[in-house]
Amino acid sequence: xxxxxxxxxxxxxxxxxxxxxxxxxxxxxxxxxxxxxxxxxxxxxxxxxxxxxxxxxxxxxxxxxxxxxxxxxxxxxxxxxxxxxxxxxxxxxxxxxxxxxxxxxxxxxxxxxxxxxxxxxxxxxxxxxxxxxxxxxxxxxxxxxxxxxxxxxxxxxxxxxxxxxxxxxxxxxxxxxxxxxxxxxxxxxxxxxxxxxxxxxxxxxxxxxxxxxxxxxxxxxxxxxxxxxxxxxxxxxxxxxxxxxxxxxxxxxxxxxxxxxxxxxxxxxxxxxxxxxxxxxxxxxxxxxxxxxxxxxxxxxxxxxxxxxxxxxxxxxxxxxxxxxxxxxxxxxxxxxxxxxxxxxxxxxxxxxxxxxxxxxxxxxxxxxxxxxxxxxxxxxxxxxxxxxxxxxxxxxxxxxxxxxxxxxxxxxxxxxxxxxxxxxxx
Numbered sequence: 001x002x003x004x005x006x007x008x009x010x011x012x013x014x015x016x017x018x019x020x021x022x023x024x025x026x027x028x029x030x031x032x033x034x035x036x037x038x039x040x041x042x043x044x045x046x047x048x049x050x051x052x053x054x055x056x057x058x059x060x061x062x063x064x065x066x067x068x069x070x071x072x073x074x075x076x077x078x079x080x081x082x083x084x085x086x087x088x089x090x091x092x093x094x095x096x097x098x099x100x101x102x103x104x105x106x107x108x109x110x111x112x113x114x115x116x117x118x119x120x121x122x123x124x125x126x127x128x129x130x131x132x133x134x135x136x137x138x139x140x141x142x143x144x145x146x147x148x149x150x151x152x153x154x155x156x157x158x159x160x161x162x163x164x165x166x167x168x169x170x171x172x173x174x175x176x177x178x179x180x181x182x183x184x185x186x187x188x189x190x191x192x193x194x195x196x197x198x199x200x201x202x203x204x205x206x207x208x209x210x211x212x213x214x215x216x217x218x219x220x221x222x223x224x225x226x227x228x229x230x231x232x233x234x235x236x237x238x239x240x241x242x243x244x245x246x247x248x249x250x251x252x253x254x255x256x257x258x259x260x261x262x263x264x265x266x267x268x269x270x271x272x273x274x275x276x277x278x279x280x281x282x283x284x285x286x287x288x289x290x291x292x293x294x295x296x297x298x299x300x301x302x303x304x305x306x307x308x309x310x311x312x313x314x315x316x317x318x319x320x321x322x323x324x325x326x327x328x329x330x331x332x333x334x335x336x337x338x339x340x341x342x343x344x345x346x347x348x349x350x351x352x353x354x355x356x357x358x359x360x361x362x363x364x365x366x367x368x369x370x371x372x373x374x375x376x377x378x379x380x381x382x383x384x385x386x387x388x389x390x391x392x393x394x395x396x397x398x399x400x401x402x403x404x405x406x407x408x409x410x411x412x413x414x415x416x417x418x419x420x421x422x423x424x425x426x427x
Contacts, residue, residue, distance in 0.1 A: 004065065035232065044233050046196055063193040064189030072185075075109060089397065099148075103179065127162070131283065135282040204222075257338050263296055
């Protein structure tokens with residue numbers, strides 16, 4: 001039996017201590033079987049347990065092994081495609097409901113951290129940094145859009161103001177969202193898993209779902225056991241594989257790369273990010289960065305379509321970091337890793353139900369830290385018979401990638417190349 005450990009990363013090296021979790025080796029019965037112990041699965045489990053359901057979580061590796069434990073750690077509101085795009089796609093009524101939910105995920109994270117005393121280095125404040133006048137105009141429109149849906153913790157920043165919060169001279173301005181922020185993502189997942197167990201939920205690690213037996217009383221099979229449930233929630237995202245073929249057909253795993261410096265010390269760290277906000281730029285293929293609790297810089301960016309692991313992550317990301325902060329040219333990189341997220345053609349999440357009792361959410365398209373926490377609440381509501389918000393997501397249109405699985409990777413890479421050129425030349 002494989003024993004899959006966390007990949008080498010800063011997060012794994014600085015993770016809070018947790019007890020060992022068992023491998024499923026029996027036949028068990030439960031109300032809800034959740035497949036995947038990332039944010040979507042853990043959020044679903046918590047909301048269900050708080051409402052009296054019995055919950056069993058199956059994890060193929062370890063809690064937070066996938067994107068939930070490897071991402072940039074940034075709390076960013078809304079979706080990968082913003083509310084105005086949704087409104088043009090589905091009309092004002094459905095967009096209103098989705099818009100009202102667009103800022104809920106960050107509130108759920110903060111509520112979880114407070115209620116369950118999760119130690120995950122939570123800090124408030126996120127910056128969207130504009131590299132051109134066109135991008136600044138987009139931020140001005142985005143502020144008006146978000147304020148239309150009741151989100152008011154926003155400040156537009158001119159060139160002078162953004163240099164007060166980011167020690168980088170390449171930005172013409174930006175927008176500060178004080179309801180944004182950053183966390184140690186793996187420790188958030190580990191804390192949520194402990195909360196699940198404190199409420200009587202069970203999490204099995206090293207217990208991959210290998211087959212779902214569908215029907216009135218569905219059964220999830222693992223290599224050494226099985227779980228019989230009233231409902232199943234599929235929350236594997238980019239690490240689901242082909243367990244549910246109809247979900248794999250409309251999505252594509254993609255890799256993003258992250259590096260972490262050696263500790264910078266208080267003076268240099270404060271010179272880079274004086275208020276300890278996190279930052280992402282406004283390019284299509286964006287860069288993102290923040291400080292850790294021990295004053296390292298985490299810097300990420302780039303996309304590898306098809307989720308291949310690059311041979312030299314530092315060679316890809318370090319030049320991006322030095323373009324923003326040339327003063328770090330002699331700083332050592334202590335960690336470099338990659339992690340997969342799941343891309344959809346629309347870049348909107350895919351939510352739905354297979355038959356009467358198998359629910360799923362996937363395809364955050366690189367915007368998952370906040371959305372996954374919202375998704376858990378929406379899925380739990382649906383299982384309780386309150387499906388209005390679930391239906392708002394489930395009714396979003398989704399399409400297979402042109403050319404099917406064979407051509408989806410080169411198709412997406414070609415699109416990214418085009419948008420990368422637009423970013424480069426300010427088009």
